[in-house]
Amino acid sequence: MQKIRPDMDIGQNIQAIRYQCKLTQDDVIAKLGVMGIEISKSTYAKLETNRMNIKVSELVALSKIFDTDINAFFRGLL
Template sequence: MYHDSNVIGQTVSRLRYERHWSQDDLVARLQIMGCGITRSVLANIETRRSVATDKQIVFLAQVFGVDVGRLFPPGPARSNGTPVGVCTQAATRRRSE
Protein backbone atom coordinates (compact mmCIF):
# COMPACT_ATOMS: atom_id res chain seq x y z
CA MET A 1 0.00 0.00 0.00
CA TYR A 2 1.36 3.39 -0.97
CA HIS A 3 0.72 6.54 1.03
CA ASP A 4 -0.32 9.57 -1.00
CA SER A 5 0.80 11.69 1.94
CA ASN A 6 4.40 10.48 1.58
CA VAL A 7 5.86 13.05 -0.76
CA ILE A 8 9.50 12.90 0.37
CA GLY A 9 10.38 9.27 -0.30
CA GLN A 10 11.63 9.77 -3.85
CA THR A 11 13.67 12.83 -2.85
CA VAL A 12 15.27 10.99 0.09
CA SER A 13 16.21 8.13 -2.21
CA ARG A 14 17.65 10.54 -4.82
CA LEU A 15 19.68 12.53 -2.27
CA ARG A 16 21.05 9.30 -0.80
CA TYR A 17 21.95 8.01 -4.27
CA GLU A 18 23.69 11.29 -5.18
CA ARG A 19 25.92 10.88 -2.13
CA HIS A 20 26.66 7.21 -2.95
CA TRP A 21 25.24 6.15 0.43
CA SER A 22 23.56 2.82 0.99
CA GLN A 23 20.46 2.71 3.16
CA ASP A 24 22.66 1.32 5.92
CA ASP A 25 25.06 4.28 5.51
CA LEU A 26 22.22 6.78 5.83
CA VAL A 27 20.70 4.98 8.82
CA ALA A 28 24.08 4.94 10.59
CA ARG A 29 24.48 8.69 10.03
CA LEU A 30 20.95 9.35 11.29
CA GLN A 31 21.47 7.19 14.37
CA ILE A 32 24.69 9.04 15.24
CA MET A 33 22.65 12.25 15.14
CA GLY A 34 20.11 10.75 17.56
CA CYS A 35 17.38 9.68 15.15
CA GLY A 36 16.27 6.18 16.11
CA ILE A 37 15.44 4.94 12.62
CA THR A 38 16.00 1.46 11.21
CA ARG A 39 16.86 0.43 7.68
CA SER A 40 13.42 -1.13 7.21
CA VAL A 41 11.71 2.12 8.25
CA LEU A 42 13.92 4.07 5.82
CA ALA A 43 13.16 1.58 3.05
CA ASN A 44 9.44 1.97 3.70
CA ILE A 45 9.73 5.77 3.57
CA GLU A 46 11.68 5.65 0.30
CA THR A 47 9.17 3.27 -1.30
CA ARG A 48 6.16 5.23 0.05
CA ARG A 49 4.94 2.33 2.18
CA SER A 50 5.04 4.57 5.26
CA VAL A 51 5.17 8.26 6.06
CA ALA A 52 8.14 9.92 7.76
CA THR A 53 7.47 11.60 11.09
CA ASP A 54 8.17 15.30 11.54
CA LYS A 55 11.23 14.39 13.60
CA GLN A 56 12.55 12.05 10.90
CA ILE A 57 12.05 14.75 8.25
CA VAL A 58 14.09 17.24 10.29
CA PHE A 59 16.88 14.70 10.82
CA LEU A 60 16.88 13.76 7.13
CA ALA A 61 17.24 17.40 6.11
CA GLN A 62 20.10 17.83 8.59
CA VAL A 63 21.99 14.74 7.49
CA PHE A 64 21.72 15.78 3.83
CA GLY A 65 22.62 19.38 4.68
CA VAL A 66 19.51 20.81 3.03
CA ASP A 67 16.54 22.89 4.12
CA VAL A 68 13.49 20.84 5.10
CA GLY A 69 11.60 22.34 2.17
CA ARG A 70 14.05 20.77 -0.29
CA LEU A 71 12.79 17.32 0.70
CA PHE A 72 9.36 18.19 -0.67
CA PRO A 73 8.62 18.31 -4.40
CA PRO A 74 7.82 21.67 -5.94
CA GLY A 75 4.15 22.30 -6.43
CA PRO A 76 2.42 23.89 -9.39
CA ALA A 77 2.76 27.63 -9.86
CA ARG A 78 -0.04 30.09 -9.24
CA SER A 79 -1.13 32.35 -12.07
CA ASN A 80 1.30 35.01 -10.77
CA GLY A 81 4.19 32.53 -10.97
CA THR A 82 4.66 31.86 -7.24
CA PRO A 83 4.74 28.18 -6.28
CA VAL A 84 1.87 26.52 -4.48
CA GLY A 85 3.18 24.42 -1.58
CA VAL A 86 2.29 20.79 -0.98
CA CYS A 87 0.34 21.71 2.16
CA THR A 88 -1.67 24.29 0.24
CA GLN A 89 -2.49 21.73 -2.42
CA ALA A 90 -3.68 19.21 0.18
CA ALA A 91 -5.83 21.79 1.97
CA THR A 92 -7.37 22.87 -1.32
CA ARG A 93 -8.20 19.26 -2.22
CA ARG A 94 -9.85 18.69 1.16
CA ARG A 95 -11.97 21.81 0.82
CA SER A 96 -13.15 20.81 -2.64
CA GLU A 97 -14.10 17.25 -1.64
Protein backbone atom coordinates in the same frame (compact mmCIF):
# COMPACT_ATOMS: atom_id res chain seq x y z
CA MET B 1 -5.40 -3.73 8.82
CA GLN B 2 -5.70 -0.28 7.28
CA LYS B 3 -3.02 0.70 4.81
CA ILE B 4 -1.14 3.90 5.56
CA ARG B 5 -1.54 6.51 2.85
CA PRO B 6 1.19 9.14 2.85
CA ASP B 7 0.02 12.74 2.60
CA MET B 8 2.79 13.58 0.12
CA ASP B 9 5.04 11.20 -1.76
CA ILE B 10 8.42 12.57 -0.71
CA GLY B 11 10.16 9.19 -0.64
CA GLN B 12 11.51 9.51 -4.18
CA ASN B 13 13.01 12.89 -3.33
CA ILE B 14 14.63 11.48 -0.19
CA GLN B 15 16.12 8.65 -2.21
CA ALA B 16 17.35 10.97 -4.99
CA ILE B 17 19.02 13.29 -2.48
CA ARG B 18 20.63 10.28 -0.76
CA TYR B 19 22.02 9.14 -4.13
CA GLN B 20 23.37 12.65 -4.80
CA CYS B 21 25.16 12.50 -1.44
CA LYS B 22 26.58 9.10 -2.40
CA LEU B 23 25.24 7.48 0.77
CA THR B 24 23.79 4.01 1.21
CA GLN B 25 20.72 3.33 3.28
CA ASP B 26 23.02 1.77 5.89
CA ASP B 27 25.09 4.99 5.99
CA VAL B 28 21.97 7.08 6.60
CA ILE B 29 20.65 4.70 9.26
CA ALA B 30 23.99 4.82 11.09
CA LYS B 31 24.03 8.64 10.99
CA LEU B 32 20.44 8.76 12.24
CA GLY B 33 21.44 6.48 15.11
CA VAL B 34 24.27 8.82 16.10
CA MET B 35 21.67 11.60 16.19
CA GLY B 36 19.50 9.53 18.55
CA ILE B 37 16.98 8.39 15.97
CA GLU B 38 16.84 4.61 15.94
CA ILE B 39 15.34 3.27 12.73
CA SER B 40 15.57 -0.14 11.10
CA LYS B 41 16.63 -0.65 7.50
CA SER B 42 13.16 -1.98 6.75
CA THR B 43 11.50 1.14 8.15
CA TYR B 44 13.89 3.44 6.30
CA ALA B 45 13.20 1.59 3.05
CA LYS B 46 9.48 2.11 3.65
CA LEU B 47 10.08 5.86 3.96
CA GLU B 48 11.82 5.94 0.58
CA THR B 49 9.07 3.91 -1.07
CA ASN B 50 6.22 5.93 0.48
CA ARG B 51 4.87 2.98 2.44
CA MET B 52 5.29 4.82 5.74
CA ASN B 53 4.85 8.42 6.80
CA ILE B 54 7.99 10.18 7.98
CA LYS B 55 8.21 11.86 11.38
CA VAL B 56 9.18 15.51 11.55
CA SER B 57 12.23 14.63 13.69
CA GLU B 58 13.38 12.19 10.99
CA LEU B 59 12.87 14.78 8.27
CA VAL B 60 14.89 17.37 10.18
CA ALA B 61 17.66 14.84 10.83
CA LEU B 62 17.78 13.84 7.15
CA SER B 63 18.09 17.48 6.12
CA LYS B 64 21.15 17.74 8.38
CA ILE B 65 22.65 14.46 7.17
CA PHE B 66 22.17 15.45 3.52
CA ASP B 67 23.15 19.07 4.24
CA THR B 68 20.07 20.32 2.42
CA ASP B 69 17.08 22.51 3.08
CA ILE B 70 13.90 20.70 4.12
CA ASN B 71 12.15 22.21 1.08
CA ALA B 72 14.28 19.96 -1.15
CA PHE B 73 12.26 16.97 0.04
CA PHE B 74 9.08 18.58 -1.30
CA ARG B 75 10.47 19.69 -4.67
CA GLY B 76 7.94 19.05 -7.42
CA LEU B 77 5.15 18.27 -4.97
CA LEU B 78 3.89 21.69 -3.91
